Structures are given as structure tokens and as C-alpha cells.
Amino acid sequence: MSGALRIPGAGRLSQAKTARFSFDGQSYSGIEGDTLASALLANGVHLVGRSFKYHRPRGFLSAGAEEPNALVEIKRDAARKTPNVRATVQELYDGLAAQSQNRWPSLAFDVGAVNDIASPLFSAGFYYKTFMWPKAAWKSLYEPKIRAAAGLGVAPDQPDPDHYSARFAHCDVLVLGGGAAGIAAALAAAETGVRVILADEQAEFGGSLRFESGAKIDGQDGFAWAQAAIARLKALDNVRVLSRATAFGYYAQNFVALVERVSDHLQNPGRDLPRERLWQVRAKRVVLATGAIERHMVFADNDRPGIMLASAARTYLNHYGVAVGRNVGVYTANDSAYAAAIDLKKAGVDVAAIVDLRDNPTGPVIDEARALGIEINFGRAVISAGGKLRVTSMTVQPKNGGGERTIPVDAILMSAGWTPSVHLFSQSRGKVAFNDETKRFVPGTYAQDCVSVGACNGTDGLSATIDEAYAAGAKAAKDTGAKAARGTKPKVDASESWSRGMLGAAPGAGPDTTVKAFVDFQNDVTAKDIRQAVHEGMRSIEHVKRFTTNGMATDQGKTSNMHGLAIAAETLGKPIPQVGLTTFRAPYTPVTFGSIVGHARGPLFDPTRKTAIHPWAEAQGAVFEDVGQWKRAWYFPKGGEDMHAAVDRECVTVRKTAGLFDASTLGKIEVVGPDAAKFMELLYTNPWEKLEPGRCRYGIMLREDGFIYDDGVVGRLAPDRFHVTTTTGGAPRVMNHMEDYLQTEFPHLNVWLTSTTEQWAVIAVQGPKSRDIIAPLVEGIDMSDEALPHMSVREGRICGVPTRLFRMSFSGERGFEVNVPADYGQAVWEALWAEGQKHGATAYGTEAMHVLRAEKGYIIVGQDTDGTVTPNDAGLDWAVGKKKTDFVGIRGMARPDLVAKGRKQLVGLKTKDPKVVLEEGAQVVADPKQAVPMKMIGHVTSSYWSENCGRSIALALVAGGRDRMGETLYVPMPDGVIEVEVAGMVFFDEKGERLNG
Amino acid sequence: MLLIRCPYCEEERPELEFRNAGEAHIARSADIAGESDDDFEKFFFIRSNPKGIIYERWRHMHGCARFFNAVRDTVSDKFLMTYKAGEPKPAKLPGASK
Ligand SMILES: [Zn+2]
Numbered sequence A: 001m002s003g004a005l006r007i008p009g010a011g012r013l014s015q016a017k018t019a020r021f022s023f024d025g026q027s028y029s030g031i032e033g034d035t036l037a038s039a040l041l042a043n044g045v046h047l048v049g050r051s052f053k054y055h056r057p058r059g060f061l062s063a064g065a066e067e068p069n070a071l072v073e074i075k076r077d078a079a080r081k082t083p084n085v086r087a088t089v090q091e092l093y094d095g096l097a098a099q100s101q102n103r104w105p106s107l108a109f110d111v112g113a114v115n116d117i118a119s120p121l122f123s124a125g126f127y128y129k130t131f132m133w134p135k136a137a138w139k140s141l142y143e144p145k146i147r148a149a150a151g152l153g154v155a156p157d158q159p160d161p162d163h164y165s166a167r168f169a170h171c172d173v174l175v176l177g178g179g180a181a182g183i184a185a186a187l188a189a190a191e192t193g194v195r196v197i198l199a200d201e202q203a204e205f206g207g208s209l210r211f212e213s214g215a216k217i218d219g220q221d222g223f224a225w226a227q228a229a230i231a232r233l234k235a236l237d238n239v240r241v242l243s244r245a246t247a248f249g250y251y252a253q254n255f256v257a258l259v260e261r262v263s264d265h266l267q268n269p270g271r272d273l274p275r276e277r278l279w280q281v282r283a284k285r286v287v288l289a290t291g292a293i294e295r296h297m298v299f300a301d302n303d304r305p306g307i308m309l310a311s312a313a314r315t316y317l318n319h320y321g322v323a324v325g326r327n328v329g330v331y332t333a334n335d336s337a338y339a340a341a342i343d344l345k346k347a348g349v350d351v352a353a354i355v356d357l358r359d360n361p362t363g364p365v366i367d368e369a370r371a372l373g374i375e376i377n378f379g380r381a382v383i384s385a386g387g388k389l390r391v392t393s394m395t396v397q398p399k400n401g402g403g404e405r406t407i408p409v410d411a412i413l414m415s416a417g418w419t420p421s422v423h424l425f426s427q428s429r430g431k432v433a434f435n436d437e438t439k440r441f442v443p444g445t446y447a448q449d450c451v452s453v454g455a456c457n458g459t460d461g462l463s464a465t466i467d468e469a470y471a472a473g474a475k476a477a478k479d480t481g482a483k484a485a486r487g488t489k490p491k492v493d494a495s496e497s498w499s500r501g502m503l504g505a506a507p508g509a510g511p512d513t514t515v516k517a518f519v520d521f522q523n524d525v526t527a528k529d530i531r532q533a534v535h536e537g538m539r540s541i542e543h544v545k546r547f548t549t550n551g552m553a554t555d556q557g558k559t560s561n562m563h564g565l566a567i568a569a570e571t572l573g574k575p576i577p578q579v580g581l582t583t584f585r586a587p588y589t590p591v592t593f594g595s596i597v598g599h600a601r602g603p604l605f606d607p608t609r610k611t612a613i614h615p616w617a618e619a620q621g622a623v624f625e626d627v628g629q630w631k632r633a634w635y636f637p638k639g640g641e642d643m644h645a646a647v648d649r650e651c652v653t654v655r656k657t658a659g660l661f662d663a664s665t666l667g668k669i670e671v672v673g674p675d676a677a678k679f680m681e682l683l684y685t686n687p688w689e690k691l692e693p694g695r696c697r698y699g700i701m702l703r704e705d706g707f708i709y710d711d712g713v714v715g716r717l718a719p720d721r722f723h724v725t726t727t728t729g730g731a732p733r734v735m736n737h738m739e740d741y742l743q744t745e746f747p748h749l750n751v752w753l754t755s756t757t758e759q760w761a762v763i764a765v766q767g768p769k770s771r772d773i774i775a776p777l778v779e780g781i782d783m784s785d786e787a788l789p790h791m792s793v794r795e796g797r798i799c800g801v802p803t804r805l806f807r808m809s810f811s812g813e814r815g816f817e818v819n820v821p822a823d824y825g826q827a828v829w830e831a832l833w834a835e836g837q838k839h840g841a842t843a844y845g846t847e848a849m850h851v852l853r854a855e856k857g858y859i860i861v862g863q864d865t866d867g868t869v870t871p872n873d874a875g876l877d878w879a880v881g882k883k884k885t886d887f888v889g890i891r892g893m894a895r896p897d898l899v900a901k902g903r904k905q906l907v908g909l910k911t912k913d914p915k916v917v918l919e920e921g922a923q924v925v926a927d928p929k930q931a932v933p934m935k936m937i938g939h940v941t942s943s944y945w946s947e948n949c950g951r952s953i954a955l956a957l958v959a960g961g962r963d964r965m966g967e968t969l970y971v972p973m974p975d976g977v978i979e980v981e982v983a984g985m986v987f988f989d990e991k992g993e994r995l996n997g
Numbered sequence B: 001m002l003l004i005r006c007p008y009c010e011e012e013r014p015e016l017e018f019r020n021a022g023e024a025h026i027a028r029s030a031d032i033a034g035e036s037d038d039d040f041e042k043f044f045f046i047r048s049n050p051k052g053i054i055y056e057r058w059r060h061m062h063g064c065a066r067f068f069n070a071v072r073d074t075v076s077d078k079f080l081m082t083y084k085a086g087e088p089k090p091a092k093l094p095g096a097s098k
Helices: A036-042 A111-117 A126-130 A135-149 A180-190 A222-234 A310-318 A336-346 A364-371 A423-427 A462-479 A527-535 A541-548 A561-572 A593-597 A614-619 A643-656 A676-683 A731-745 A770-777 A822-838 A846-855 B037-044
Strands: A018-023 A026-031 A071-075 A081-086 A096-100 A164-176 A196-199 A239-242 A245-251 A255-261 A276-288 A292-295 A307-309 A327-332 A350-356 A376-378 A380-386 A393-398 A405-408 A411-415 A417-420 A431-435 A440-445 A450-452 A492-494 A518-520 A623-627 A630-635 A659-662 A667-672 A696-702 A708-718 A721-726 A752-755 A760-766 A792-798 A801-807 A815-821 A904-911 A938-946 A951-959 A968-973 A976-983 B003-006 B011-014 B019-023 B053-059 B067-073 B078-084
Touching (some): A026 A036, A164 A180, A164 A462, A164 A593, A180 A196, A180 A276, A180 A462, A196 A245, A196 A276, A245 A423, A276 A593, A292 A310, A310 A327, A310 A336, A310 A411, A327 A336, A327 A380, A336 A350, A336 A411, A350 A393, A364 A376, A417 A440, A462 A492, A518 A527, A518 A561, A527 A541, A541 A561, A614 A630, A614 A822, A623 A846, A643 A846, A643 A938, A659 A822, A659 A846, A667 A676, A667 A731, A676 A721, A676 A731, A708 A731, A708 A792, A708 A801, A731 A752, A731 B053, A731 B067, A760 A770, A760 A822, A770 A815, A770 A822, A815 A822, A846 A938, A846 A951, A904 A938, B003 B078
Parallel strands (some): A018 A096, A276 A450, A307 A411, A327 A411, A350 A376
Antiparallel strands (some): A018 A026, A071 A081, A071 A096, A245 A255, A255 A276, A292 A417, A393 A405, A431 A440, A623 A630, A659 A760, A696 A708, A708 A721, A760 A815, A801 A815, A904 A951, A904 A976, A938 A951, A968 A976, B003 B011, B019 B053, B067 B078
């Protein structure tokens, strides 16, 4: 059994394949091909949720993506819990487990429903008015409470175990929507041979042909024709057909994003299948065939379970073979609901009455309904619905007032007319135009190379739709350079046609009433709320929308926007176009974060860069830190050392004997060419023309505004060749900065720039024994102090491989930096390490490197500077070429503010208590007794415990710092004020004798 | 995502390959050190930020790596044309909206 309301012989699903599923723990049977909605309805279940604000019982409004009510949680396992799934979209599979949301303790008895009784408190603007004061309470008290009580599903609390893939695609013609119009357009375009993609959000193509029993095309039933056409399209090499694929975003230059649900409908998806696939399609032409969405009637208690759109009831019957009730009522202002009544009546369902707001409509469907013996009431309104957990009756009254009559029903099918789906058109920045005659917004002015066809274009009737769509598909293909189509246009043999309907509240829910006639089901907005918003001064529809939240739920007002607009316009006494339509934005339907993130998560979120020496450090048990994308060895703990002990030992050993440090992450740029020196003169503050080949210089790079941008040691290898180093994090932007000037400001210079960061592994060997460690391995380089003085560079060989050997120091000790091709990095490191072992050398990490450089007062750009520090502020005036007439930053540096007195200058700080280590970022004040907020005169930029100095050391930017030598300043902290003395920046070996020690 | 035509590659490529580099046709003075405060302010700080046509620099960062100039309509976000660095401001714009 697949449900008592399944009608034998109706629908298109095979009765053979049953699927078991559960809802709120109760077990049911459905059929493969069902949606969760159709399967529940087949079992007579209408009550599936509680509403967002009032916790009112809700059922299914629709049979598709526009569903505002039937949101459930689908749970595959503990990590695969998806909240807010539309039951009308979720395909059934054997074992599916769904739960209702937003109710406690149960769906039938929900404590939150007290909000419904207290509803005057929850009217329009409620959130704004009630929770605005005190402001602080919003974050801590109101918002969490509202979130907890409101009807939002519960987010999963475990990482998503599924994977999501992404594809880029290009095509000539992209057709969005696979109903009659989309299929006709795709056929016309495909027959010319151009590349076509046809996408539809449903599992099966056909659109409204799923329920339109009166459609016949090329001699077949409409839906059967659609399946045959899709099979033909799928067989063509130039066509890609995507089902379960929702176009959710339309961006510039015909760039369309679609999400394809690959495995949510499968019982056992298998690990190799992605859950969803994001398609990013660039199309030369787009054909929008997105159809139209039926509107509900706005009357009192129109949200009771069992009250749904007429087309939904038809879909459940004609496609799924399910009757939505046994004794249904119909309430309409439009012909299309008659077709639902006729189909249900023919299937053996009692139709209690059709209530039609129109006075004396005529037409074939009305005649047919009458001939079937259905009671029809013209000029009447349904003024209320009875029942709570399920509709039990409808109360009917002449629309201008008079005697009431209550008719027992177990379902009400309603139709106020159809709203063209202009969402994607509007996203494409096209402007909609209001057709006053049909009361519809239809595509007006186009902004991109696209065209709308069929119901979304306001085209009525199947014949007209297919004519328009086929012509548009052929033209789109032709516009991309295709020849004329060779196929034949599908021929419509029979079709249905619908008239217009109405907008706004129906009689009985007018301005004089206080009933709950819902406009927006998902956000619980009633006709009264919209009127109230206007009465409280909202004039623009954008304001009405935000004040009432009409159309702001995840359904984006697919069923509610036009009603809301009409009620606002009526209340304002203005025509609809003057009040305006709200803007449609992506996504058309909710999109998972997973599909947007795709594979870019975990290790693939961002590249991880590792040096050639990384495996060695890892094997030694190094602790790593992230520096930008790089993993850098932070410290090398030995025998249970904590970080503090390891760093102390590393620092002391470097100064006592020697240390090896992996400096490979330093940025490296090769500046080559006849004008290389001229270029360097312009990009750095220092003079370069006279630097001899074989010598190095510490260079400072500024931005044009005069602030320090980067620094590094530069070696001149030859008159036309510089080996430039940059900070670890700065390499890409320094390269960009150099290229920018070379290409655009100094294009006359004959210079080539090459990033060589990853070409060289760099091993720093620092300490008194450094030369003894390196020398035995080096060939072709005289390593005496005379031949290779501090700040020089030579090319030669080490361990038999080429090297650029720098004599330089970032520790203040005699030091070298051995550059070797990266592939040899680890082998050379291991050879140096073996030599180092003989002298008791240590490997040291970035933390010890930082301490050692701070002991010497060497700055780190980006730590001791922050983009507002000039060379003078940093005490680096000596590095600025005084005779130079041009370099980037020369003018900026001379700006009045940058040469003014009292600027923050980099100085050393010594705590009065040598054991106290300051916190980096801590603020410095002159008078700790002043009132809060204190006047802050600077902040700590670097601070460490220095085992070599036997005390703490710190660098700080302090206003007028260099004039404060010896002054006592204060660093207020939560647990007390720390006294500090302003000192020079060099804490160790002030005379710099150890560089040659 | 926009498509941008690189005048060096002579191809339309996705925006992801490019990086904006600020307003175009702002020349750095050959005697920048001698500029007045006002002139330096104009050169370094003042940008036009128009509603409509803007001349700007882009770099084909993940392509040929060249800097070039582009004309874009800030209202429609459409690129009207691109041209090589160093070329003068175009006298005529194809398909300008105003
Ligand atoms: Zn290029």
C-alpha cells in the first residue's frame, strides 16, 4: 500500500516500486518517484509544520520550489541533517527519515502556538518596536530568544561529510526552465548545431505539463511529448541536459550559476558521488523559460492544512496519482482552478462547491464543470475556513455581503491567478514593466543578451508559448552565428487557457476586518500587517517589505509579493507601478554553503607552502607556525622542553657556538638588465649605483606616500644583476609593486624581474662557529674576512652544488646565508647539520630568530611597522640616500605630517622589573593616574624574554620616543600598571663587534 | 563574474585572472621631489570616483601579467574597451550609455 489517497489508475508513477519512509517517527509507504509531499498526502497527512511567528499548524501550499510552509528536516545520519528542506521538492527514497520543525513538544500540540492568541503583540514592525531598547539587550537577550522560538530549522552540529563538486561550462544557448517553452526553445537551438544547455529544477522535465491534462502536442499527451523531446535532445552531442539543476543566480555578461542536486534523491549515494554540483555557465545567449507561479487567495485562516494551490492539487493527482482530499472545495478568481475541480471530480473525488469571486464568467471549463454536476457559486467569497490541524469547512458569503453558508470540506483548492517568474530576468538587471490590463509584471527592458518566453513573459496559452519559444530558440542560435534550424516546430493539438485572476485581499479580509488572512505564509505576514505598515508611514514597497518582513523569507515571496504589493497600493490609494516591485536577488531558492564552497575546504581551502627542508624539521619534532601560507619551524623542543625552554636554549647556543635556520621562505626577486641599478635606485630609498658587485646592502622600499612597505638584504651579483630579498609575507606584493612601476612609470628602463622565491632554499648559519661549519663544504669561495667581509656575496659551490653564499646576519653574530637550488636544500642542510653537530650547533626556529633580531634592534616590517611608519620613525634615516633626487616615496616622506615633531618613533623599552615580559600590542601612557580613557602615547610592537640579556626586552612605537631616553613610562594592564624605561633599540652587543666575532 | 579583454593577450578572460589597480591616466611627475603639497595631494590622494565612465588600470595578474587600461561604466558595470598601458585616453568610446 502506498497510501489510502492514492487513486488507482491516476498519475504516472509505477505502483510496483514502493519506498518506506518515516515522518516524525511514524512509518509510511510511498512510491519511487514521489516527493516527500506527495507520499505524505497519499497517506492523508497534511499537517507538516508550524509557522515561523505564530506557530500555526501548516500543510502543503504547493507542489514545487515555491513552497513556503512544508519545511522539514531530513536526517540521513548524525552528520547529515539538513534543515528547512521543502517537502515538495525532496524526492522520496527508501528509508528516508524526515522530521517536522519549529514545534514543541509535538507537531499536533505546540506550546509556541500561544503566540497565535497573543498575536496583537506580534504585528507588523514588532521586532523593530519591541526589541530596540535597550540596545545591548538585542545581542545578548532578544535575538537568541527569538531565534530559539522562531521557526528556523536546527543547523547540523557536525562537519559536513559530503563532498560537492564544481564545473565551469560554456555554451551558445542556455535555456533555463524545461517546461513546454524551454523544451521548444532548446529544440530550435539544438537543431542548428550550436552548443545548448537546457536545465530544469525538477527531476523530470515538463513543467506545467505535469498537471495540464488538457495539453496535446504532436499527437501525444503533453508530458509524454516532453519526455520524448528530452530523449531526442539528450541524444545530440551538442546538447547538455541538466535535471534537478536550479539556476539560482544570473550575473553579468550572461554568467549563470546553477546548483545540480546529484544525490539527495538517492537511498545510498555512494562516496564517489558529490551531493551537489555547482555549474558556472557562460552563455552567449540565454533563453528564460521559467514559467509562472500560481497565487493563493487571501482570506481568513487561508493557512489551514488542506488549503492549497489548485495547480498543486492537480499535480498531486495527475502526476503522483494522489487525491489531496475526499471532499474538496474550490475558491478561485480564475479559470485554472476549474481544471483542478474537473480532474478531481473525474477521478472520483467529491467536489463540494466551486466558489468564484467573478460575477458571470463564461468559458469551456465552466461549462464542463457544470456538466459534471459541480455546484458553482459566482460572485461569492470564502470568508473563512474552519478547522485547526486540518481544514474542515469553508464559509461562503456573497462578495458584497449577505447570508453566510458553511460547507464541509477536507481540502480547499485556490487560485488567484498566475505570477510570471521574472526572478532571473530581474537578477540579470532587466527592468520589469507592469501590464495594467493583465495586472502582471513582465520583462520590459533587457540588460543582457537574453530573451524570455512563455508564461514568464506573460504569454498565455500553449500554442502561443511554443510559437514564441521555438522562434526565440532559433533566433538565439542564429545570433551566435548558427545556420537556420532544420527541424520542425512542435504542433499543439490541444491546450488549456487561463484568464487573469485578482491581486490582494479577497472580500472578508478587507481593511475593515481584523482576520488573519495570510499574504506571506513563511514569515506569517497578513493583509492587516501590510495595511498597518502603510498606516504607520511606510510609503515605498521596499520599506513595507522590511517593516512587515513580507517576502523576506527563504521563499523570497514567490507567492506573496504581488498580493503584498496590491494591498499596499490599495491602502496608499496609488496604482501598483507607482508603489513598485521589490528587487529580486540571488539565490532564487536556498543554496547550500557546501555547493558554493565546493572542494575549497580543509587542506584545499588555501595552499600550504612547505620549504625543501620541511621534512627534516618535521622529523626532528619541530613545532610549526603558520606564516601566511607557509609552514615555518617555530622551535625545536628537545627532551620534554616547553617552548620557553627550547627558545632560551636555541638563543643561547646561537650566540655561544652556532645555529642553523631555514630561511627559505624569504621572498626573492632577481632584478636583471642594463638598467637594473637605475631601477633599484627608483624602487628603494638606498643608493645602489655605487654598490660594488659582490657586496650587499640592507634596502628599504617605500610606498609613494613615504611609509615603509618592505625591506630586505640585496646582493649585487654583477653590474646588471641584483638578488633582492623581501619579507616572507611581502614577496607577491613587492613583485606587483615593482612590476607596476616598471611597466607603467619607468617603461624606458631595460630591466627584467623574476620571482625566484621557490627556486632557492636558504640556510642561515649564524654564530661564532658559523664559518667553521660551512668552510669544509665550500669550493671556489675564499671565506676569509678579507675576501668575504660582512655584507658580501659570492657564487661558488657547496657540497658540489651551485650556491650564492651571502655573508650577512639577522642575529648580530658572524653569519652566512647559504642559497642553493631548492631541490638540493635538504641534502645541503643535512651536510651542514652534520658539520654543525661537531661544534655543538643547534637548529633554531622562527621564535628564536625573532628574539635574536630583537636583541639587536633589527625591525620586522609588518610587526614593528604598520604602514604608517617612515624610515625616520623607525630610526632608519641612515638607509635613505640623501643625495638622491628620485625614488618611490621621496615626496610622500616630506609631507608636513611626516616630518612634524612628536611622531611615534621606534625605541626600546626595559621593564623596571626585568622578569616582567610586556604584551605585544599593549598601550603605553605617560601618566598612569589619569582618568580613563587615558591618553595613549604609543604601543609595544615586539616583546620577548631574552635569556642572553637575562631580562625582558621590548620595542615600542612611542610619541617623540627618541627624546624620551631614560624616561619612565607606564603600560597599564588589567592586573596592574607596569613601569618601563625608554632605552635604545639595541639590547645586546651595542658596538656590533660580534659580526666579526 | 565579468569577462575582461586583455589588450596584450587579445582575448576575453574571466575576471578571476585580473586585478584592479586603481584609476588610470594619473601620471607620476618627472620631478616628483619638487612637487608642491597641493600637487602631490592631487596626484596621490584625489580620485574621481565617477558615476558613469571611469578610466582605470587593470593587471592580467594570472595571465600575461601586464598592466593595461580599461574604460568601464560604473552604472552598468560594463567594460566599454581596454587598451595598452601608455596609450592615450581614447577619444571615442564604443557603445557608451551617455
Ligand atoms: Zn594578458
